[in-house]
Each structure stands twice: as C-alpha cells, then as structure tokens.
Amino acid sequence: MENTKIRVALAGNPNVGKTTLFNAITGSRQHVGNWPGVTVEKKTGVRTYRGYDIEITDLPGTYSLTAYSLDEIVARDYIIEEKPDIVIQIVDASNLERNLYLTTQLMELHTEMIIALNMCDLALERGDKLYIDKMQEILAAPVVQTVASRDIGIDELLDRVIEQKQDDKYHGREIGYGDVIESKVLEIEKILLTDPSLQKKYPLRWMSIRLLEGDGNVKAKVEKSPVSTAINQLLASIDQEEYEAEIADKRYVAINAIFPQICTRCNVRLTKSDMIDRVLTNKYLGIPIFLALMWGAFELTFAFATPFTDMIERAFVWLAVNVSSGLEPQWLASLIGDGIIGGVGAVLTFVPNIFILFFLLSLLEGSGYLARAAFIMDRLMYKIGMHGKSFIPLLMGFGCNVPAIMAARSIEDEKDRLITILVVPFVSCGARLPIYILLAGAFFGRQAGTVVFFMYVLGIVVAVISAKLLRSTIVKGKPAPFIMEMPPYRVPTLRTSIVHMWDNGAMYIKKAGTIILLGVVIIWSLASFPWGIEYGSEGSYVGMIGHFFTPLLEPLGFDWKMTVALVFGLVAKEIVVASMGVLYGVGDNPEALTTNLIADPSITALSALSLMVFSLLYMPCVATLGVIKKETGSWKWTAFAFFYGIAVAWIMAFLVYQGGKLLGY
Amino acid sequence: MSEITLDTLKPGELARITKVRVKGPARRKLLDMGMVAGSEVELVRKAPLGDPIEFQIKGYHLSIRREEASQIFVQMIE
Numbered sequence: 001m002e003n004t005k006i007r008v009a010l011a012g013n014p015n016v017g018k019t020t021l022f023n024a025i026t027g028s029r030q031h032v033g034n035w036p037g038v039t040v041e042k043k044t045g046v047r048t049y050r051g052y053d054i055e056i057t058d059l060p061g062t063y064s065l066t067a068y069s070l071d072e073i074v075a076r077d078y079i080i081e082e083k084p085d086i087v088i089q090i091v092d093a094s095n096l097e098r099n100l101y102l103t104t105q106l107m108e109l110h111t112e113m114i115i116a117l118n119m120c121d122l123a124l125e126r127g128d129k130l131y132i133d134k135m136q137e138i139l140a141a142p143v144v145q146t147v148a149s150r151d152i153g154i155d156e157l158l159d160r161v162i163e164q165k166q167d168d169k170y171h172g173r174e175i176g177y178g179d180v181i182e183s184k185v186l187e188i189e190k191i192l193l194t195d196p197s198l199q200k201k202y203p204l205r206w207m208s209i210r211l212l213e214g215d216g217n218v219k220a221k222v223e224k225s226p227v228s229t230a231i232n233q234l235l236a237s238i239d240q241e242e243y244e245a246e247i248a249d250k251r252y253v254a255i256n257a258i259f260p261q262i263c264t265r266c267n268v269r270l271t272k273s274d275m276i277d278r279v280l281t282n283k284y285l286g287i288p289i290f291l292a293l294m295w296g297a298f299e300l301t302f303a304f305a306t307p308f309t310d311m312i313e314r315a316f317v318w319l320a321v322n323v324s325s326g327l328e329p330q331w332l333a334s335l336i337g338d339g340i341i342g343g344v345g346a347v348l349t350f351v352p353n354i355f356i357l358f359f360l361l362s363l364l365e366g367s368g369y370l371a372r373a374a375f376i377m378d379r380l381m382y383k384i385g386m387h388g389k390s391f392i393p394l395l396m397g398f399g400c401n402v403p404a405i406m407a408a409r410s411i412e413d414e415k416d417r418l419i420t421i422l423v424v425p426f427v428s429c430g431a432r433l434p435i436y437i438l439l440a441g442a443f444f445g446r447q448a449g450t451v452v453f454f455m456y457v458l459g460i461v462v463a464v465i466s467a468k469l470l471r472s473t474i475v476k477g478k479p480a481p482f483i484m485e486m487p488p489y490r491v492p493t494l495r496t497s498i499v500h501m502w503d504n505g506a507m508y509i510k511k512a513g514t515i516i517l518l519g520v521v522i523i524w525s526l527a528s529f530p531w532g533i534e535y536g537s538e539g540s541y542v543g544m545i546g547h548f549f550t551p552l553l554e555p556l557g558f559d560w561k562m563t564v565a566l567v568f569g570l571v572a573k574e575i576v577v578a579s580m581g582v583l584y585g586v587g588d589n590p591e592a593l594t595t596n597l598i599a600d601p602s603i604t605a606l607s608a609l610s611l612m613v614f615s616l617l618y619m620p621c622v623a624t625l626g627v628i629k630k631e632t633g634s635w636k637w638t639a640f641a642f643f644y645g646i647a648v649a650w651i652m653a654f655l656v657y658q659g660g661k662l663l664g665y
Numbered sequence: 666m667s668e669i670t671l672d673t674l675k676p677g678e679l680a681r682i683t684k685v686r687v688k689g690p691a692r693r694k695l696l697d698m699g700m701v702a703g704s705e706v707e708l709v710r711k712a713p714l715g716d717p718i719e720f721q722i723k724g725y726h727l728s729i730r731r732e733e734a735s736q737i738f739v740q741m742i743e
Binding site: 063064066068095096097098101213241244245248249252253265273274277281282283284286287371375376378379380382388481482483484485486487488 | 685690691692693694695696697698699701702703704709710711712713714715716717719723724725726727728729730732733
C-alpha cells in the first residue's frame with residue numbers, strides 16, 4: 001500500500017504568524033508536549049487532506065539556524081536528525097529581507113522546502129509589489145501566498161505539500177560565500193569525507209560552513225569522529241570571528257541581490273505602527289500607559305475570575321460534604337472528602353485565573369505590545385539583574401504565582417528565566433491577603449492598612465535582593481543582551497488567543513495537578529494519622545510536627561498552633577486562616593477567631609507581624625511548587641526554591657521578632 | 666570620514682555599519698538580525714528610561730541595549 005503519511009515541519013522567524021498558520025492548518029487536533037530532554041514546547045498536529053495524513057510539527061521560532069539558543073538547536077536538530085519530508089518556511093511578506101536569512105540557511109540543510117508567504121495582505125496594502133514567479137525561480141522552491149489569520153491560502157499550501165511529495169519538482173539552491181571562504185569550506189569537506197559515518201548523517205557542506213562559523217554544537221558532533229584532530233588544527237589556524245561576520249555578511253549580500261528582483265517595497269516613512277509607538281513608548285507617557293494597561297489586565301483577570309473561583313470552591317465544599325457524609329469507614333470519608341476532593345478543588349480553583357490571564361497575555365503578545373513592555377521596563381529590570389521580559393511575570397505574581405511562573409516562558413535565556421521563576425514566589429499573591437487581613441485587623445487596629453502595604457513592599461524588596469543575590473552566586477553572569485524585534489502592531493486573532501489559553505490551562509491541570517494532588521494527600525495523611533485522632537488535632541502527625549518544629553520557630557514568636565497552620569498553608573495560603581479557625585475551635589467564624597486570637601496570650605502584635613512576614617516569604621503553596629517543577633524540569637531547583645523560601649522567611653521573621661523585642665515591643 | 670558608534674546617533678539619523686565589535690553570543694545574534702557591515706540603520710527612538718534603543722534596519726525594527734550599540738561602528742549617511 002502506498003504510504004500516505006507526510007511529515008511536515010513548520011519553520012520561521014518569531015512574529016511571522018507561525019502559530020496562527022499552525023492553528024489554521026491543524027484546527028483543534030493538536031498535541032502539546034516537550035521535546036525529549038529539553039523544556040522547549042513541541043506542538044504537533046495531524047491534518048487529513050486529499051487522502052494524506054499530513055503530520056505537522058511546529059518548530060520553535062528562530063531567526064537563524066546557527067545554533068546558540070536552545071530554540072535554534074531544537075529547530076535545527078529536528079530538521080537534520082528527524083528528516084521531515086518537507087519544511088514549510090513561513091515568511092513575513094512585509095519583512096522579506098530579514099526573513100530570507102533563514103531561507104538561505106534552510107537551503108544548506110538540503111531539505112525539501114516550501115515557502116508560505118504570509119501576511120501578504122499587509123505588504124500589498126502598504127503598496128509593496130511581490131513577484132511570486134520570480135521568487136519561485138530564484139529560490140528554487142514553491143511559493144504560496146497566505147493570510148493565515150483569515151484562512152487564505154491554506155488549501156493551496158497543502159496542495160503544494162502533496163505535489164512536492166509526489167514528484168519533487170524543485171531542488172534547493174545554495175549561496176556562494178566567495179573564494180576565500182569557499183576554499184576553506186572545500187578543505188574542511190575533504191577532511192570530513194574521510195569519516196563515512198558523518199556523510200551518512202549530515203550534509204557536509206553545511207557542516208563545514210558551521211564549523212567555520214564557530215558553531216559549538218556542530219563541533220561537538222565532530223568531536224567523537226576520528227577526523228576531529230585534523231579539523232581542530234585547521235580551525236585553530238583561522239580567525240573565527242572574521243569568518244563568522246563574513247559568512248553572515250555574504251548571506252545578506254546574496255539576499256540584497258535577490259530582493260530587488262522579487263519585491264519592490266513601497267517606502268512609507270511613517271507607518272501606523274510608528275504613530276502608535278510615538279504615544280505608547282513616549283518618554284513621558286510610555287511608563288504611565290504601561291502601568292495603566294497592566295493594572296487593567298490585572299483587574300480584568302480577577303474581576304472575571306473571582307465569581308468562577310468562588311463557584312468552584314463552593315461546589316467542591318458541597319461535593320466533599322455530600323460525598324463523605326455517606327461513606328464508611330470514617331478514614332475513607334476523610335481521604336475522599338478532605339484529601340482528594342479538597343485537593344482537586346485546590347487545583348481547579350486556579351483554573352479561571354490561569355485561563356483569563358493567558359488569554360489576555362496572548363492578546364497583548366499578538367498585538368505586539370508585549371515586546372514594547374519589555375522595551376520600556378528593560379532598563380529598570382537590568383539594574384536589578386533581570387531582563388526586561390521578567391517584568392510581566394513578576395507583576396502577574398501579585399495575582400497568583402502559578403500563572404506568573406508559567407508566563408516566564410517568554411524569556412528565552414535559561415538563566416534569566418530561572419531567576420525569574422525563583423523570585424516570583426516572593427511577590428505577595430492574592431491568597432496571602434486573607435492572612436494579613438485577619439492578623440493585621442486583629443492586632444494593628446488603625447495601622448492595619450499600613451501593615452498590609454508593608455507586606456507587599458517587603459515581598460518586592462526580597463524579590464529584588466534575591467535576584468541580585470542569585471546573580472552573584474549560583475546563577476552567575478549578566479542578564480542576556482536585549483536584542484529584540486519590535487513587531488508592527490496588529491489586531492490579534494481570537495483563535496490563536498483561545499488556543500493559547502486552552503493549551504496553558506490544560507497543561508496546568510495535567511502536569512501541575514498530579515504534583516499538587518500528591519502534596520495534598522501527604523498533608524491529609526499527616527493530619528489524619530495515627531488512627532483514631534481528630535483531624536488536624538494536637539495528637540495527629542501534623543500536630544506532632546508542629547510540636548517538633550516549635551523549638552525552631554519559637555525564636556520567631558510562634559507556638560505549635562501557628563506552626564500547624566503554616567504546615568497546612570503549604571497546600572494553599574488561604575488555608576492558614578481556615579486552619580487557625582479549626583485550631584482555635586471557632587470554625588469559619590472570623591469575628592470569633594479575631595476575639596480568640598487577641599485573647600490568646602501566646603500571640604502578641606509582634607508575633608502576629610512575624611507570622612505575616614513568615615507567611616509571605618515561606619514556600620508559597622503546593623500549586624506553585626508543582627509549576628516550578630514543571631517549568632524548570634528539575635527536582636533540584638524545586639527543592640532549592642522550597643528551602644530557600646523557608647530560610648529567607650525564617651531569617652526575616654527572626655529579624656522582625658527579635659528586633660522588635662529589642663526595641664521594647 | 667570619522668567613525669562613530671551606533672549609540673551616539675540621534676533619533677532620525679541614518680548611518681551605515683562599518684564594523685561589529687560585539688563579542689560572545691550577542692555577536693552571532695546581531696549578525697543574524699542583519700547588523701552586518703554595509704547595512705543601513707536609523708535610530709528610531711530610545712526607551713522612556715533612555716535604554717534600550719530602537720533602530721530600523723533591513724525594513725524592520727530592532728531594539729538593543731546601549732552597551733551593545735556602543736560596540737557597533739558606523740559612518741553617518743548625509
């Protein structure tokens with residue numbers, strides 16, 4: 001039987017409408033996972049078209065295949081090692097010159113290529129002229145005009161894929177690099193040819209060019225071969241930086257020769273984007289507008305999410321009560337009611353926030369504003385050892401740390417991203433507010449507002465100091481250089497935003513959910529055993545832990561009850577208040593709790609302040625921990641985040657409590 | 666004609682790149698993005714806090730920090 005499966009890879013620069021095209025081709029039948037061994041997202045989808053199963057893999061957006069970043073390595077290795085049948089390069093028709101740079105590199109990989117000339121409408125609207133036939137001839141590849149956001153040209157693109165698969169009409173073409181480089185390329189090729197195993201795996205001309213450019217990843221591929229000594233000798237004799245610049249130069253020279261033949265660009269001096277930017281990145285207005293927009297996005301998220309969050313919470317409380325009331329024996333009822341249903345509830349209450357926040361973020365990104373946000377804030381962030389792109393995740397942390405950590409994905413540099421993930425938990429999320437309200441309300445009277453404000457400021461200060469500290473110790477180095485395209489402003493597509501929202505929400509439920517559930521069940525077990533004790537009482541394991549850690553927490557002014565409440569707070573910080581209610585025997589009556597707290601001689605205003613500081617800084621919650629594990633892909637960093645948070649919390653609470661005592665409070 | 670660095674341009678000024686002296690991974694990235702000798706660049710605007718700086722090059726907009734821009738040499742185009 002004839003093989004009717006075609007494997008297609010989508011490649012292209014960022015901001016060319018790659019995701020939109022991918023969604024337009026695959027519809028909703030797509031699968032998100034990770035590339036094996038790395039945290040870069042892998043999206044695949046299958047489209048059945050004219051009897052063929054076209055399997056499409058969305059490669060990470062890259063400007064180049066000269067691998068420096070993880071994205072570039074992933075994209076390139078997929079093309080070389082997995083050998084897809086066809087690579088579609090999506091090219092932004094309104095930004096041809098730079099986009100063709102990637103084309104010149106794809107040619108060298110000897111893959112069957114089709115060019116999807118996307119966003120043609122924008123280019124034509126602007127008055128550009130595109131000569132498609134000439135382009136097909138010069139690039140020796142089929143060229144299809146598409147407008148992915150309006151589903152234009154998709155079928156034609158798929159027709160070309162099938163045509164190209166049936167009889168490869170077009171064969172790639174390569175660019176020349178001039179006599180000096182070409183002679184070196186030949187020299188290296190000759191050496192590489194002596195190892196037949198390399199020739200089977202890689203295009204040798206491509207490999208030679210990469211070696212001349214000083215590509216470490218390709219060098220590593222050669223390292224195991226017997227020819228490596230000869231190669232290293234040859235490379236040591238040349239000035240690699242010169243070659244690197246010269247090769248990039250020659251590619252652009254080639255593009256400059258091609259470009260006027262395939263496109264006449266209408267030079268409008270002041271585009272719409274420019275006019276918008278005159279306002280949005282204005283010296284005086286830029287920052288206020290940015291803050292207002294962020295505040296708006298934030299308000300919108302929580303205004304929309306809160307009713308749903310409340311509904312989910314109430315539904316799960318109802319479910320837990322009703323399911324467990326009919327169950328015997330009692331431990332089973334408790335496991336299902338308090339443990340599993342409570343745990344699933346804790347996972348799901350974050351879902352509305354995550355969905356809405358990611359929807360809004362996707363709108364901001366699709367419109368082109370997110371790049372401006374990083375542009376505006378970079379200077380400030382750089383000063384504290386972070387990248388402009390870290391600002392949005394930090395800001396989102398005020399709502400909920402979980403989506404904030406997920407939002408750090410937009411940061412390409414691994415170190416910048418790690419630091420952001422590690423400091424986000426210090427930003428005071430919405431769940432910590434009830435603790436402040438209860439304690440500050442009970443002990444600080446009219447100063448309560450000031451105390452709560454102080455908590456938020458403290459969170460920011462600790463985050464900033466931590467970023468600086470991490471930069472100078474375990475995550476050494478400066479923030480990555482800011483080299484960023486400012487894409488033109490566009491109207492974002494609804495479909496892309498909805499798919500983005502759905503992907504992130506589903507990912508959270510699937511991946512983080514399992515870890516959160518595990519955490520919840522562990523804490524449930526600690527509160528329920530040994531046999532026969534009352535849930536969460538002094539005699540339970542959690543009570544014992546409370547007593548065990550009391551000597552350690554006593555210098556902070558905490559007794560065993562506070563310690564137990566903090567252990568429960570690991571599930572979600574909202575639970576701190578609820579468990580104090582249980583421990584003081586007042587259930588969820590806030591007024592009675594306030595009265596009992598004030599009456600309890602073991603809590604003073606000072607220890608309440610210390611408790612607030614500790615609650616702010618110690619490990620946020622199981623959900624955040626789950627997301628840290630998911631996003632860093634490392635138990636080591638997850639453990640680090642956990643213990644670092646506790647250490648910082650302990651030190652700060654100690655300073656507050658002991659310092660306060662010294663001052664005579 | 667004397668050489669100046671990219672960060673000394675004023676908004677609206679046009680120049681031609683003569684030499685990219687940036688080191689490390691940023692060098693590669695800048696070359697890939699079209700910051701090669703011979704390219705025309707125009708300084709479009711600076712960020713509200715003065716850094717990074719936005720340039721127009723090869724028909725699109727690119728932002729880089731002052732630090733990298735100060736290692737790119739250019740000649741003014743009258």
